[in-house]
Amino acid sequence: MYKIGLFIPCFMNELYPKASMDTLKILESFGLEVEYPMEQTCCGQPQANTGCAKETSILAKRFLEIFKKYDYIVAPSGSCVSMVRYNYKQFLEGLDGFEHIQKNTYELIEFIHDIVKPEKLNVSFPHKVGIHNSCHGHRELGLASMSEKNVEPFSKIKDILDMVDGITFSKLERNDECCGFGGTFAITEEAMSIAMGKARIQDHIDAGSEYITGVDMSCLMHMQGLIDREKLPIKTIYIAQILSKGLK
Amino acid sequence: MSNIGHPEAASKFASDIKRMKWHDKALWFVRKKRDLQSHSVKEWEELRKIADKIKTHTLSRLDFYLREFEKNAKANNIEVHWAKDANEHNKIVLDILQKQGAKKLVKSKSMLTEECQLNPFLEKNGIEVVDTDLGERIVQLRHEPPSHIVLPAIHLKKEDVGTTFEEFLHTQKGNSDPTYLTHAARKHLREKFLASDASLTGVNFAISQTGGIVVCTNEGNADLGASLPKLHIACMGIEKIIPKLEDLAIFTRLLARSATGQPITTYTSHYHSPQRDGEMHIVIVDNGRSKILANDKYIKSLQCIRCGACINTCPIYRRSGGYSYGYIIPGPIGSTLGASHDIEKNYTLPFACSLCASCTNICPVKVDLHEQLYLHRQDVVDAGLLDKTKYKALKIATWIMKYPLIMDISGKIARKIVPLLPRSIVYSKYNIWGKNRELPKFPKNSFKELYKARKK
Numbered sequence: 171m172y173k174i175g176l177f178i179p180c181f182m183n184e185l186y187p188k189a190s191m192d193t194l195k196i197l198e199s200f201g202l203e204v205e206y207p208m209e210q211t212c213c214g215q216p217q218a219n220t221g222c223a224k225e226t227s228i229l230a231k232r233f234l235e236i237f238k239k240y241d242y243i244v245a246p247s248g249s250c251v252s253m254v255r256y257n258y259k260q261f262l263e264g265l266d267g268f269e270h271i272q273k274n275t276y277e278l279i280e281f282i283h284d285i286v287k288p289e290k291l292n293v294s295f296p297h298k299v300g301i302h303n304s305c306h307g308h309r310e311l312g313l314a315s316m317s318e319k320n321v322e323p324f325s326k327i328k329d330i331l332d333m334v335d336g337i338t339f340s341k342l343e344r345n346d347e348c349c350g351f352g353g354t355f356a357i358t359e360e361a362m363s364i365a366m367g368k369a370r371i372q373d374h375i376d377a378g379s380e381y382i383t384g385v386d387m388s389c390l391m392h393m394q395g396l397i398d399r400e401k402l403p404i405k406t407i408y409i410a411q412i413l414s415k416g417l418k
Numbered sequence: 419m420s421n422i423g424h425p426e427a428a429s430k431f432a433s434d435i436k437r438m439k440w441h442d443k444a445l446w447f448v449r450k451k452r453d454l455q456s457h458s459v460k461e462w463e464e465l466r467k468i469a470d471k472i473k474t475h476t477l478s479r480l481d482f483y484l485r486e487f488e489k490n491a492k493a494n495n496i497e498v499h500w501a502k503d504a505n506e507h508n509k510i511v512l513d514i515l516q517k518q519g520a521k522k523l524v525k526s527k528s529m530l531t532e533e534c535q536l537n538p539f540l541e542k543n544g545i546e547v548v549d550t551d552l553g554e555r556i557v558q559l560r561h562e563p564p565s566h567i568v569l570p571a572i573h574l575k576k577e578d579v580g581t582t583f584e585e586f587l588h589t590q591k592g593n594s595d596p597t598y599l600t601h602a603a604r605k606h607l608r609e610k611f612l613a614s615d616a617s618l619t620g621v622n623f624a625i626s627q628t629g630g631i632v633v634c635t636n637e638g639n640a641d642l643g644a645s646l647p648k649l650h651i652a653c654m655g656i657e658k659i660i661p662k663l664e665d666l667a668i669f670t671r672l673l674a675r676s677a678t679g680q681p682i683t684t685y686t687s688h689y690h691s692p693q694r695d696g697e698m699h700i701v702i703v704d705n706g707r708s709k710i711l712a713n714d715k716y717i718k719s720l721q722c723i724r725c726g727a728c729i730n731t732c733p734i735y736r737r738s739g740g741y742s743y744g745y746i747i748p749g750p751i752g753s754t755l756g757a758s759h760d761i762e763k764n765y766t767l768p769f770a771c772s773l774c775a776s777c778t779n780i781c782p783v784k785v786d787l788h789e790q791l792y793l794h795r796q797d798v799v800d801a802g803l804l805d806k807t808k809y810k811a812l813k814i815a816t817w818i819m820k821y822p823l824i825m826d827i828s829g830k831i832a833r834k835i836v837p838l839l840p841r842s843i844v845y846s847k848y849n850i851w852g853k854n855r856e857l858p859k860f861p862k863n864s865f866k867e868l869y870k871a872r873k874k
């Protein structure tokens with residue numbers, strides 16, 4: 171039996187304990203052995219995306235040391251996983267265990283889809299849901315086919331959500347446009363971030379989504395912030411919170 | 419062009435919400451046309467792969483292919499000139515014109531001459547320059563630079579064009595019917611063509627093997643220019659080379675589909691020698707390109723065929739407009755080229771990007787655009803250009819993240835205190851997040867605390 175190291179992004183640990191707990195519950199519900207190493211903090215993405223290579227390198231090395239002992243590392247975040255898989259190379263190449271974590275770090279849905287491969291889930295969520303394909307999970311990890319490319323359409327996210335009873339999906343005008351969170355972009359380019367977020371939410375409202383769901387809490391936090399300020403008739407829900415309905 | 423950074427210029431553009439939404443929609447429409455076309459070619463991804471390979475190979479032996487090109491062009495009676503920078507380029511062009519006594523120049527689209535600021539230079543030296551591409555002519559009349567590399571006047575509505583033509587071409591007041599305006603422009607441009615002494619075109623592809631160049635346009639203006647006056651000057655960057663004629667088909671299949679969602683441009687014109695009794699000159703320009711060629715991180719930006727697809731798909735460009743970049747080429751490709759060209763002047767451009775990676779995946783020649791912008795950010799930090807407050811904040815955050823205990827304590831304090839603070843303090847002017855967004859509700863416990871409690 172393999173052992174999973176659970177990585178919870180720093181901001182989720184502080185601000186979204188329930189969504190994080192739901193992530194753990196789902197993994198455990200498959201009978202998997204999951205451990206949350208206590209000394210973990212942050213993968214270094216905010217630093218990396220701002221160009222602070224020295225600082226990123228410190229946090230990347232910490233991540234490697236903490237997680238290299240696990241068979242798999244699973245995180246409820248497409249962008250943190252993308253960081254490990256594609257951006258750590260510059261800082262960790264050649265170090266012991268780097269190739270291992272690069273190959274075996276998975277985003278939650280990707281892990282369920284590719285490794286756990288469940289045949290059914292005992293959950294029901296009778297609502298119309300719009301999937302937010304957050305960019306890093308979508309275009310870097312390849313969780314679904316992107317509109318830019320001429321490839322057979324697929325979506326690992328939808329494959330998993332399809333196992334939920336009663337769920338229906340809204341059809342968006344722009345299936346995979348960025349919501350404008352973008353990490354420190356949300357602050358540096360505030361006006362753009364807001365305009366992009368509002369456009370995304372409006373697309374979901376027009377398509378009749380009751381909920382916007384996705385694999386990145388950060389995008390949802392940004393959109394929920396706009397929804398709350400503007401008092402819009404829609405909610406966001408992190409995907410693990412749908413999948414863990416009814417789990418103890 | 420503005421001296422303010424991208425965020426300020428973008429915010430200004432976006433404050434006219436109606437116009438911003440219109441601009442976004444207009445470009446999204448082009449993006450959708452592109453999707454339709456690219457999805458109708460089943461070997462599309464294969465074509466991108468081959469195009470990438472041809473360009474990668476060519477760049478790896480660029481000196482060879484350039485010399486071959488020069489040799490073959492000369493054998494076709496074309497004169498070839500080399501310019502190391504914009505200045506040299508402009509002087510060479512002026513020199514050619516003066517030798518022939520040419521006073522009136524008609525130009526078809528060339529981003530390179532925009533980059534070199536050729537027009538004002540020639541005008542200062544007594545040459546009349548007329549841009550003959552419709553969009554280019556519109557912005558030229560308005561004394562504006564192009565706001566897009568393929569759709570230079572995309573920032574203007576038809577009413578804006580109507581008033582511009584009223585002023586300069588004396589069209590009917592208040593008439594902004596596109597067909598009417600196009601006819602007026604055509605008549606005006608025909609006169610300019612007939613009276614011209616020389617023409618200047620850009621180059622889409624320069625074929626090393628044949629020593630000829632290829633220009634793709636929709637309006638046929640390059641052809642009129644190159645055929646009417648006896649003197650034709652073509653200006654190109656060193657990266658426009660492709661090795662063989664066969665290679666061209668790969669790129670023409672990709673170019674127009676990516677650019678405007680057409681299967682092919684209306685005109686794909688090959689120029690392989692001067693016209694009878696005429697002269698043809700090709701000016702090959704470096705202007706900073708060999709510096710990029712020598713840099714592994716950014717070399718792929720020289721593969722660009724200037725289709726504009728990355729610009730159309732960019733969710734920031736669509737909402738900030740071409741001028742917000744303050745660089746001659748906007749959007750993702752402009753941001754990386756601008757940062758390579760002059761990081762100090764263009765240090766906000768690598769950050770004018772949410773790293774959504776749409777550009778990289780739409781690019782017909784696989785320029786790794788968002789990865790380049792990510793790396794340019796490190797150059798900005800290395801050059802000491804990152805905002806000091808932001809840098810300090812990230813340094814402190816990194817220090818906290820080195821010590822889990824300190825992270826836990828800071829987190830706990832924040833979660834305890836923030837909910838107790840009055841709204842006016844939490845949402846003060848320093849809270850940029852909270853200007854237009856609510857903060858998430860702060861929970862009582864962190865996940866780590868819940869995890870520990872659960873284990874007991």
Ligand code: SF4
Pocket residue numbers: 676721722723724725726727728729751777780781782783784785787
């Ligand atoms: S970088 Fe690629 S997508 Fe952008 S203009 Fe150049 S060729 Fe087109």
